[in-house]
Amino acid sequence: MLSAQELGIVLLSLKVALAAVAASLPVGIAVAWLLARRDFPGKTLLDAIVHLPLVLPPVVVGYLLLVAFGRGGALGSALASIGIVFAFRWTGAALAAAVMSFPLLVRAIRLSMEAVDPRLEAAGRTLGARPWRVFATLTLPLAWPGVVTGALLAFARSLGEFGATITFVANIPGETQTLPLAIYSYTQVPGADFDAMRLSILSILLSLAALAVSEWLVRRHAGGSLDA
Amino acid sequence: MLEVDIALRRGDFHLEARFSSGAPIVALFGRSGSGKTTIVEAIAGLVRPRSGRIAVGGRTLYDSARGIDLAPEARRVGCVFQDALLFPHLSVRANLAYGERLTPRAERFVDRERVIALLGLAALLERRPRTLSGGEKQRVAIGRTLLASPQLLLLDEPLAALDAARKAEILGYIELLRDELRLPMVYVSHAIEEVTRLADHLVLVSDGRTIAEGEVAELLSRTELQPHTGRFEAGAVIEARVARHDERYGLTTLAFEGGQLVVANLDALPGEPVRARIRSRDVALALDRPGAASFQNVLEASVESVGGAFGAIVDVHLRVGATPLVARITRESAERLGLARGVKVYALVKAIAIDRRSVGYA
Numbered sequence: 366m367l368s369a370q371e372l373g374i375v376l377l378s379l380k381v382a383l384a385a386v387a388a389s390l391p392v393g394i395a396v397a398w399l400l401a402r403r404d405f406p407g408k409t410l411l412d413a414i415v416h417l418p419l420v421l422p423p424v425v426v427g428y429l430l431l432v433a434f435g436r437g438g439a440l441g442s443a444l445a446s447i448g449i450v451f452a453f454r455w456t457g458a459a460l461a462a463a464v465m466s467f468p469l470l471v472r473a474i475r476l477s478m479e480a481v482d483p484r485l486e487a488a489g490r491t492l493g494a495r496p497w498r499v500f501a502t503l504t505l506p507l508a509w510p511g512v513v514t515g516a517l518l519a520f521a522r523s524l525g526e527f528g529a530t531i532t533f534v535a536n537i538p539g540e541t542q543t544l545p546l547a548i549y550s551y552t553q554v555p556g557a558d559f560d561a562m563r564l565s566i567l568s569i570l571l572s573l574a575a576l577a578v579s580e581w582l583v584r585r586h587a588g589g590s591l592d593a
Numbered sequence: 594m595l596e597v598d599i600a601l602r603r604g605d606f607h608l609e610a611r612f613s614s615g616a617p618i619v620a621l622f623g624r625s626g627s628g629k630t631t632i633v634e635a636i637a638g639l640v641r642p643r644s645g646r647i648a649v650g651g652r653t654l655y656d657s658a659r660g661i662d663l664a665p666e667a668r669r670v671g672c673v674f675q676d677a678l679l680f681p682h683l684s685v686r687a688n689l690a691y692g693e694r695l696t697p698r699a700e701r702f703v704d705r706e707r708v709i710a711l712l713g714l715a716a717l718l719e720r721r722p723r724t725l726s727g728g729e730k731q732r733v734a735i736g737r738t739l740l741a742s743p744q745l746l747l748l749d750e751p752l753a754a755l756d757a758a759r760k761a762e763i764l765g766y767i768e769l770l771r772d773e774l775r776l777p778m779v780y781v782s783h784a785i786e787e788v789t790r791l792a793d794h795l796v797l798v799s800d801g802r803t804i805a806e807g808e809v810a811e812l813l814s815r816t817e818l819q820p821h822t823g824r825f826e827a828g829a830v831i832e833a834r835v836a837r838h839d840e841r842y843g844l845t846t847l848a849f850e851g852g853q854l855v856v857a858n859l860d861a862l863p864g865e866p867v868r869a870r871i872r873s874r875d876v877a878l879a880l881d882r883p884g885a886a887s888f889q890n891v892l893e894a895s896v897e898s899v900g901g902a903f904g905a906i907v908d909v910h911l912r913v914g915a916t917p918l919v920a921r922i923t924r925e926s927a928e929r930l931g932l933a934r935g936v937k938v939y940a941l942v943k944a945i946a947i948d949r950r951s952v953g954y955a
Contacts (some may be wrong), residue, residue: 482678484674484678485678485680485681487637487639487665488672488674488678488680489680489691490638490639490664490665490666491637491638491639491665491666491668491670491671491672491738491741492666492671492691492692492695492737492738492741493666493669493692493695493696493741494666494691494692494695495664495666498695502691503680506682507681507682
């Protein structure tokens with residue numbers, strides 16, 4: 366079975382990916398709603414910024430995070446003074462994963478929100494619901510499959526995040542060494558092919574499990590309430 | 594009292610609407626695309642006019658001059674849409690409760706049990722919208738809107754997506770609501786028989802403008818509006834009261850100002866006010882009272898005017914006592930009979946020309 370070291374790597378990876386999704390999901394839902402339902406100046410710019418991590422080399426994202434959130438960075442030093450440190454911590458790995466997976470998260474949620482009939486929301490307004498309540502009771506529940514899909518894609522992307530993470534928070538065993546980083550380390554050591562393969566298979570299993578969970582969540586929801 | 598005086602623009606479409614009425618049911622009537630729905634959306638607060646004023650019962654909902662523009666949720670204006678727009682992820686019960694929960698207890702004047710009984714919703718409460726038929730959906734939508742205790746009910750072509758049998762059923766429910774809840778309504782339709790059955794005050798909408806308004810009977814008998822009210826279906830509306838039933842032959846006698854009308858197969862109680870629509874093509878004219886003839890209705894009338902000198906067909910406007918009636922006959926007949934203003938004639942109407950669809954409970 367798993368060695369203590371392998372188990373540690375898996376648990377750290379799960380922690381980083383879960384933290385990344387948990388932190389980015391509320392922001393992702395808000396941004397998806399803005400892009401799906403609102404017209405405002407700079408909308409195209411926001412859309413472009415959201416999609417940037419998808420097209421930039423991950424190393425660039427990691428480097429920009431290092432510049433901004435590193436010990437000497439403007440945001441990094443400000444946050445450090447209130448006790449929040451990203452540099453060379455697992456929280457930094459989570460931040461890198463969150464940024465890299467954000468486009469996938471927003472895209473899935475935005476598409477499902479755009480598929481919700483705006484006239485249902487208008488009907489909600491005429492029944493006395495303020496915009497916030499319309500969002501919470503109509504838009505979000507009706508866009509639920511997209512939220513699940515987006516969260517899962519982001520989770521899987523976070524599990525696999527490599528370039529931005531290693532650039533931003535380095536490859537520190539027990540702190541920032543997630544599965545891909547550990548596999549990378551093994552491939553750099555002569556005679557560790559077997560360990561690299563074990564972790565790779567583990568990585569495949571984790572991704573498949575995540576996919577199965579999301580499929581189950583979406584199906585359960587569809588069976589219960591949505592128009593087929 | 595509903596007062597609307599607005600102007601708005603949507604892309605290339607310009608809308609100017611002005612009407613006011615204290616009638617229980619105001620009908621907005623016009624072709625598809627004439628702007629009826631936009632007027633309704635402006636009243637509900639779903640589109641913002643460029644300028645003007647909207648008030649319901651003395652309460653200002655929108656006034657560009659005074660900078661008033663209430664949000665839809667603050668207007669207390671209920672909407673029933675053509676396609677019901679039930680919330681698909683909620684049960685019928687939760688759909689019904691949606692607006693009710695958001696209405697402060699002190700402002701609720703519609704009782705849930707009463708609405709459920711009135712609209713026959715008891716058996717549907719646990720169902721999901723997707724399992725309902727079109728008529729059931731529309732009943733739930735009406736119930737959901739009522740339970741938010743609106744001060745004005747907007748019905749935007751609520752029957753358009755239904756088949757004939759469901760139409761009759763929902764029309765019956767709407768009549769019931771009008772009589773039971775005394776809730777002012779705006780009824781949008783392009784079907785003249787719905788309008789004449791339900792409405793008291795008619796607003797004609799054409800190409801984004803309100804071109805005429807007034808009493809239903811009065812407006813429908815005006816020849817110059819016929820391009821808008823529809824030539825084929827032109828006719829007169831008679832306000833009447835059920836006088837008596839003849840059980841043996843299934844005939845009902847209606848009494849109105851100026852005479853009596855016999856119609857077939859009507860379910861109404863003696864004394865009940867009804868509104869009968871007589872299409873002008875179903876009215877024949879004679880100078881003498883006919884002898885043995887199958888016409889049930891022979892009404893003494895005098896000619897008010899004979900319209901249109903060209904074409905094969907003319908509309909002859911009549912008065913039966915105080916009640917207007919229109920006969921559509923050939924121009925040849927009109928000349929042969931020498932019809933002109935003041936000529937006394939007999940208007941002949943077959944009882945079966947006034948079918949159940951053209952009689953409504955006023």
